[in-house]
Amino acid sequence: RTSSMEATAKTTLCCGNNSDSETEKCSDNDFGTSKLGTKEYWEDTYQRELDTFKDVGDVGEIWFGEESMSRVLRWMDKEKIPHSAAILDIGTGNGVFLTELAKHGYSNLTGIDYSLSSVELARNVLQAENLTDEVDFLNCHGELKDFDICIDKGTFDAISLNPENTKEGKLQYVQALKDVLKDKGLFAITSCNWTKEQLLDRFSEGFEFVQELPTPSFHFGGKKGNSVTALIFKRAQ
Template sequence: MAAADDKSLPDFDSSELGTKEFWDTTYGKEVENFNDIGDVGEIWFGEETMEKVADWLENCADVHTDDPIIDLGSGNGMMCIELCKRGFTRLTGVDYSELAVMLSKSVASSEGFGNIEFETGDLISEERPNPCTCLTRKYKVVLDKGTYDAISLMPGDSVSARMHYLATVKELMTSDGIFSITSCNWTKDQLLEFFKEHFTLHDEIKFKTIQFGGVTGSTYTSLILKQTYSDTYVLQQT
């Protein structure tokens, strides 16, 4: 794994966005809003970002509609719902907030997508195998749209938390699996540095660029990664 003290992988200052209490409070309010007025709540990183990731999967020849897909940190479930609308049939969302799972189940059911599985689970648990049922299975596609960012903002030892996250992602993937990660905190180079010992870059989803201070860049970084040959070989031999 990437060295925890690697200077190319800085620790961010901790934030309430990295706490379970913040997300429980947020989704508690969104559950109330959904029950009162049918508002599904915020789509993390926005609808355009969600659609770009969905577009990539829909147009990927290596991904089929009956392949198992898991969304890490599924929130209100809208990523899974968007993929279900596009014909994907084996969708799972996992979130460590029970209120988020409650909301996602309600939203999916209201839109006629009760076949999507949502489960409460801890992605950075040290317990192996992970006791969460959906985290004991293998998936062709593992999605992350902001969850790694939130883990990076956790109070305390966020480096250790990120290493546990990496271990979970590896365990979830089939040998030919695809890992899609979208971030607003980490650059392309930083993400590749952290995942380099176990994943290689397969593709990049492009976003609109902005210019500030003479430097051009994107608001989001969205990478498609595949496991390295050595990791794949070990999985196939065990």
């Protein structure tokens, strides 16, 4: 299958690392554009990671840390998501989250990214784990639909930083998400730039808020906040 979703790039932003830590603080306000929102940046990034993987077998960074993957997997276990559920990993990057999903028994997996280097890297990573039979790798051409679950860890953040057509890109993302999800399909998003309130506003059309997943919190100046926001939405009928 192929996809109509554009601008699906993984993003380090200010929270990407390869540890379990998610303690860095990002702005709670809307933010300006950046090269982190461009296709060229991510193509270069994943080409370097692909070269490194081929040389030494290092898969590269795990954006938001391993805890970000574990958090979503715990939610899926708690909700008893069937292992046959059709799952789309938006902005698959190095494919590490697809690897974890496959190891947890999920077999109907699709990864998408507009970076050719990312797709090749993800293929290599899953091939090394002997998990390529469970995953369909895509670039952004054509159409996707009827997914039970879509998962985004940082991709909407990256789209929000794109210097070109920033507003239109965010609107297109929401519409494309509605197009690929089944009615009542679930959407799990992790962001280090958007607050819960902002995400509720941006996904208010066509989606119902389901729950917020617990994330690390901080205290500063007598106020409490979260360094990362993780929300679950359901596609409205």
